[in-house]
Each structure stands twice: as structure tokens, then as C-alpha cells.
Amino acid sequence: MVTSRDDFSIAIRSAFLKKGTKQKFSLLALIIVSIILLSLEIINSKSLNFVRSVVKDVIYRTSFITSIPGNSIAPAITKIQNYFEVYEQYETVKSKLEQLENQQNRINYLKVENDKLKKVINVTDIYNYESITTKVLVDKKSPFLKSVILNKGFNSGLKKGMPVLDGHYFVGRITEVNYLSSRALLINDLNSKIPVLIEPMGYQAIMSGTGDKVALLEFLPKNHQLEIGNLVYTSGTDGIFFPGVPIGRVESIEKKFHVRFFSDLSQLYFANVITSKIIESEQ
Amino acid sequence: MILFRKNFVSRFFNLIPLLILFFLVCSETNFNFEKLSFLSFNLIYIVIFYWVLKNPDILGYGFIFLAGIINDVVIGLPIGVSSITYLVLAGFAAYVRYLTVEPSIIYDWIVFVPSVAVTNSVYFYILRIFFDIEVDYIVLALNAGSTILLYPIIGILFNFLSKIIIVQKNV
Numbered sequence: 001m002v003t004s005r006d007d008f009s010i011a012i013r014s015a016f017l018k019k020g021t022k023q024k025f026s027l028l029a030l031i032i033v034s035i036i037l038l039s040l041e042i043i044n045s046k047s048l049n050f051v052r053s054v055v056k057d058v059i060y061r062t063s064f065i066t067s068i069p070g071n072s073i074a075p076a077i078t079k080i081q082n083y084f085e086v087y088e089q090y091e092t093v094k095s096k097l098e099q100l101e102n103q104q105n106r107i108n109y110l111k112v113e114n115d116k117l118k119k120v121i122n123v124t125d126i127y128n129y130e131s132i133t134t135k136v137l138v139d140k141k142s143p144f145l146k147s148v149i150l151n152k153g154f155n156s157g158l159k160k161g162m163p164v165l166d167g168h169y170f171v172g173r174i175t176e177v178n179y180l181s182s183r184a185l186l187i188n189d190l191n192s193k194i195p196v197l198i199e200p201m202g203y204q205a206i207m208s209g210t211g212d213k214v215a216l217l218e219f220l221p222k223n224h225q226l227e228i229g230n231l232v233y234t235s236g237t238d239g240i241f242f243p244g245v246p247i248g249r250v251e252s253i254e255k256k257f258h259v260r261f262f263s264d265l266s267q268l269y270f271a272n273v274i275t276s277k278i279i280e281s282e283q
Numbered sequence: 284m285i286l287f288r289k290n291f292v293s294r295f296f297n298l299i300p301l302l303i304l305f306f307l308v309c310s311e312t313n314f315n316f317e318k319l320s321f322l323s324f325n326l327i328y329i330v331i332f333y334w335v336l337k338n339p340d341i342l343g344y345g346f347i348f349l350a351g352i353i354n355d356v357v358i359g360l361p362i363g364v365s366s367i368t369y370l371v372l373a374g375f376a377a378y379v380r381y382l383t384v385e386p387s388i389i390y391d392w393i394v395f396v397p398s399v400a401v402t403n404s405v406y407f408y409i410l411r412i413f414f415d416i417e418v419d420y421i422v423l424a425l426n427a428g429s430t431i432l433l434y435p436i437i438g439i440l441f442n443f444l445s446k447i448i449i450v451q452k453n454v
């Protein structure tokens with residue numbers, strides 16, 4: 001290697017300013033363009049947002065198409081594995097079915113009882129809300145950021161901040177809306193902070209994403225008596241999310257309290273986006 | 284007809300690194316093993332560093348910039364972050380190319396270490412300082428470590444591809 005100072009500066013100049021035989025742009029020019037694009041990200045104008053929305057829609061659709069070959073291989077492998085585990089699965093399913101039948105009977109009784117009690121205290125049903133079912137278009141599993149792209153955007157009435165559910169379980173919220181697509185930030189993302197309610201104690205806390213399969217419980221009350229297995233719900237204190245949407249169970253990891261989600265966030269195929277506040281039930 | 288076929292085959296092999304790069308940024312394909320977090324690696328870094336170092340005409344800076352934009356949109360980062368990081372990495376590779384007299388995979392590997400370290404630092408600081416996006420730097424460091432460890436293996440595979448490209452060009 002050449003070590004003189006002049007050669008170093010020549011090499012730097014050549015690397016960043018020279019275009020090369022087939023290069024159309026120099027590195028420095030493209031870095032400057034990237035910096036300009038980054039600066040534009042801070043500006044929030046209507047026309048810029050429209051351009052961003054169109055670009056993102058096009059890239060999401062392209063990404064969805066290029067992901068088709070890879071996505072079709074994984075189910076095929078799972079199918080083959082399932083064939084080998086059919087009998088084992090049958091036995092497990094059979095015993096689970098028996099358990100579920102017993103549970104269903106209990107639930108039916110509790111439901112009737114719950115309806116009667118609701119009438120007494122005049123409370124609306126938390127599951128009475130309008131929602132839109134969306135398909136997960138792209139789920140690029142970055143080790144740093146946890147989000148999914150949904151196939152519906154503001155043409156379907158989606159707005160920033162709307163809660164996203166997997167079945168009845170809370171999994172995230174809408175953070176970006178384009179015309180035909182939107183992005184949902186999942187609750188395990190490092191940047192996700194959700195006010196939660198822990199039952200049966202009724203403690204309020206903040207659930208922070210860890211980038212992993214669990215979230216950390218922060219700002220718990222002093223001298224709390226949290227137990228493993230306690231249920232965690234949205235508290236709705238921020239005014240954005242509905243109260244009482246189930247999230248997961250309390251778990252203790254390395255002397256800290258975490259929430260193990262009910263929903264497997266790496267296996268999201270469909271998601272319900274809540275578009276309206278709770279519909280008042282008929283009194 | 285034969286000439287056309289030869290040209291087509293040669294052009295196809297030339298396009299492979301570019302196709303790999305765009306496939307990696309566009310598709311959901313990821314190399315992030317959830318059960319073993321230390322085994323997540325950034326194949327895009329290896330592709331960019333290797334080809335800018337060995338044959339910059341195959342992987343143009345414009346395409347690297349575009350790949351960065353697509354990656355930002357797909358992952359959900361502010362547009363321009365990945366472009367800057369990829370171009371900084373390409374800058375390192377180009378700088379080393381101008382200084383190197385006798386290239387070898389071991390020497391490239393050694394140079395790849397500071398290149399990835401600086402590139403990841405740029406990525407981390409842009410997200411953390413300018414956009415206040417939290418990034419777990421331990422995961423980022425582990426990812427960088429795995430990427431560095433993997434470089435020679437992928438480098439050897441790319442050496443084969445590079446030889447095929449040269450052979451096809453000279454046919």
C-alpha cells in the first residue's frame with residue numbers, strides 16, 4: 001500500500017469525485033442528494049407528502065411482488081413438516097377441543113351473567129367498534145425496527161394513530177398513511193410506548209417495546225405487587241386507544257416485569273384497523 | 284444469433300450483483316434469525332463493498348443510491364438514511380480500490396471492519412440525533428460483527444461469480 005499523504009488525498013478525491021468509466025454520478029454528488037432528501041423529510045408540506053405517498057405506494061407494491069417467490073417457499077416447507085406431524089397434532093387438537101368445549105360452556109354462562117351486570121351498571125361493550133380488515137402486504141423483519149405495511153390507505157379511511165388489532169388482541173398503531181397503503185408500528189418496536197392497565201390489581205403503567213417478543217413495563221407504582229400471569233390491557237388514558245383491549249400477560253425476565261403478547265407479531269397476515277370509537281350499544 | 288446469445292449471457296451475468304442488491308432491498312427476504320439475534324447480518328453491505336471494490340462498473344453509484352431509497356421506504360426509515368450509509372460504504376471501498384496494489388480477500392476483509400464500523404455509526408447517529416429514532420446499538424453491533432465474519436465466505440462466492448463474468452466477457 002502507498003503511504004504518502006498526497007496519495008491519500010488523491011485516493012480520497014478519486015473515490016468521491018471521479019465518476020469512473022460507466023458511472024453517471026460521483027459519490028459526493030449522490031451523498032449531497034441524499035442529505036437534501038433527508039432534510040426534506042423534516043418539511044411537512046401537502047405537495048411533498050403527496051409525492052412521498054405515491055413513491056411509497058409504488059415501492060410497497062413492487063416489494064410485495066418481489067416477495068412472492070420467497071413467501072411461497074416458506075408455506076410449502078411448513079406443509080411438508082405438517083404431514084410428518086399429523087398424528088401428533090391430531091392428539092393435541094383432540095385434547096384441546098375437549099378443554100375448549102368445557103371452557104365454552106363456562107364462557108356462555110359468564111357471558112349471560114356479564115350482560116346482566118352490564119345492564120345494571122350501564123356500560124357499553126368494548127368490542128362494539130367499526131373496523132377495517134387489512135392484509136399485511138410487506139413484513140420486512142428488520143432487527144432494529146418492527147413494523148408492517150398494510151394494503152389499505154387513506155382511500156379506505158385509515159388515519160394516523162388508529163389502533164391495529166390481530167383478532168381481539170392489540171398489536172400496534174398506524175404511523176404512516178399513503179393513498180393505497182399504510183404502515184403500522186408494532187408494540188414490540190423500540191419506539192412504541194403504550195399506556196396500559198394491569199388487572200386484577202388495576203395498576204397503570206407504560207409498556208415499552210424492546211425489539212423482541214416481549215415488552216417492558218415501566219413507571220409501575222411504588223411497592224406494587226405485580227404477579228406473573230397478570231393480564232395487561234390498553235388503559236386508554238392517552239385518548240387514542242380504547243381501554244380494555246387485551247395485549248398480553250405479565251412475565252418476569254431478569255428481575256424486570258415484561259409483557260408476553262397474546263399475538264405472535266412475526267406471524268401477522270391480516271390485521272383489523274379500528275376506524276371509529278366504540279359504538280354505543282342499544283340501551 | 285450466436286453473437287446475440289453471447290451478449291445476452293454476458294449481460295445477464297453482469298446484472299447478477301445488481302439483481303441481488305435490488306432483491307435484498309425490495310423483498311421480505313431477511314437474514315435476521317429471531318431466535319439467535321447475534322446471527323442477523325447485513326448482506327447488502329457485503330454486496331456493495333465487494334462489487335465497488337472489485338468491479339465498480341457492475342454496481343453503479345446511482346443504483347446504490349436508489350437501493351438505499353427503496354430500503355428506507357420498505358423498512359420505514361426517513362428517506363435518505365440508507366442511501367447515505369450505502370454511499371459512505373461505497374466511498375470506503377472506492378478509496379481502498381485506489382490505494383490497493385495487490386488485492387486479496389484477507390486484506391479486503393481487514394478493511395471491511397472499519398468500513399462497517401464507520402457506516403453503522405453514521406446510520407446510528409443520523410437516526411438517533413436527527414430523527415430521535417431509538418436503535419438498539421448492541422443489536423446493531425452484533426449485526427455488524429456477524430456481517431464482518433461472513434464477508435470472506437460471501438467474498439469467495441462472489442469471486443467465482445466475478446471470474447464467470449470475466450470469462451463471459453472474453454468469450
